[in-house]
Amino acid sequence: MALTLYIDTARWRAHQQSVVQQFPGIVPVCKGNGYGFGHERLADEAARFGSDILAVGTTYEAARIKDFFSGDLLVLTPFRLGEEPVPLPDRAIRSVSSVEGVRGLVGARVVIEVMSTMKRHGISEEDLPKLHAAIEDVRLEGFAIHLPLDRTDGSDAVQEVAGWMDRLNAARLPLHTMFVSHLKADELARLRQQYPQTRFRARIGTRLWLGDHDATQYRGAVLDVTRVTKGDRFGYRQQKAPGDGHLVVVAGGTSHGVGLEAPKTMNGMMPRAKGAARAGLATMNRNLSPFVWAGKQRWFAEPPHMQVSILFVPGDAPAPQVGDELVAHLRHTTTQFDRMLDH
Template sequence: MSLSLYVDSARWRKHIDQVRDTHPGIVPVMKGNGYGFDNARLADEASRMAVDTIAVGTTYEAARLKDHFDGRVMVLTPYLRGEDAVPLPDRVIRTVSSVQGTRDLVGSRVVISCMTSMKRDGVTEEDLVALRGSLDGVRLEGFSVHLPLDHPDGTDPATEVVAWVERLRAARLPVHTMFVSHVSAAGLALLQQRFPDTVFRPRIGTDLWLGDHDALVARGTVLDVVPIARGERYGYRQRKAPADGHLLVVSGGTAHGVGLEAPKTVRGVMPRAKGVARAGLATVNRTLSPFSWAGKQRWFAEPPHMQVSLLFLAGDVQPPRPGEELDAELRHTTTHFDRVVLQ
């Protein structure tokens, strides 16, 4: 049986189309695990949306998706001199983040990344004069700015885009298209109004594919229900059961991403207190699983196995039957589902 992602396809596509319609020129982003859907499925969905360009993370992803999408494919990871050569069609656009990278890709379609407050990659203002002389022979598709998600200083994300458009114009560079990440529809409209000669194209991933949470439900299949008595040992580490109850063997383990978490930014007293409490429980081998039964999130009996998770259910709770499914709260960007069911 399986760890499944159930999708209310009509509702999901309604949301996708609303995002497309409120963000003219949208470039759907698909990378990694495809936000839990698989990149090939999202590329097919982009074709249904009738967009002309998609964005992927790496050249390897671009090679895998070239047969699923007929339009332009932008690779977000910047070109690196000496990287593995991956055969790609001419319609693939490479991101470059340096003057040298631009010179290396003569004859190619390129988007030039500009350094923002993300401090991740991109050309700087000091590079612009040299950049102007390196554009001969490349097919410039535009410039790009990748902005932070949070702005604790209260600044408007669009202000960074404005600053870059003005710098590029002052350097007499052709700013016909700007690809932007993490700017609202309202911010994009203001940018377009201020710079009518530049086309602003939003690159959107999470808000596009995962923006309607209620259209998506993850569930793990109960594979077995094993009665266990207090003090009886179980599992890889042979822990003792804390009370009479049942062990639930559920589809979904570390190979799926269950039990794996990315580091989080925590702000505020209450979130920090909750984090300390979770850490304290973990030291005594008490960790909540993402799976729920009978209206409550259930505890891991031990750390998840590679393909399944072992949960402990107290004896006063009626257990599920093998073949039933448990709802699961999972992070879609780190979960590999066995199947995606479009309902």
């Protein structure tokens, strides 16, 4: 009995191909938990559609994935002086976001990140004159820019990239390759037309692996079903059953990522009102689970345990049977499955 990730393999790969065709020279990203699929699986998929490079989050991820992918490995986290050395093959490419970092990577293959409106990390315009001497001692693979997802000020992503292209050209720095993130296919086409001498390579993870939501599905197996009447005590904290119904024990707990939720940015009155309503229900020990049964998302009977969750299914709904599987709406990037099945 397990929390299972089911993959409609043909549909999933068809979506991958559609993205690959929209973004020639794509750099598939495999970081964190491998977008819910695992590093080994995504490395296999990238090799399957012929990618010559795979982007990973950290040097530790690169060390783990090097035995599963034979192409280049682009480490996205910038190099920092004094960081713990991790043995990596020559096909590893380090991102770097400072002049000092470039100088600390003598002989290495590097991609230099420029500062975007993300304001996360990157070389500033003032640093560009200092790069001439620094890049002589490294193997420069190109420059990179990581763009924000939303542009609430109405600004244009292409113009932001173009601004940096013009600055780099004015500084007489080599611009044979530019790695970009969070651009649409038509925006990338505009840049290619405007700068035909530069090869633009899109680093894509979420859109590539998770763009077709119906290609994958999590399901938790029902382990036990116990009938209760209103007021019956149950669980670790011996709470009272809110009514007649059934306690359903289903595979999937905190060790799988069930119950974990990242903070959200809320814009507008409706999302804020919903957030306030959820917070109010939580103070009454009413927390909606990700598990669906009989067409409805069911409430946690109590907070999820390490490997299972206990749900309350009211008496007006049919009781599931042991061995049934409940669909679970889970976030791929925070979920750890017990098994993965292609079908």
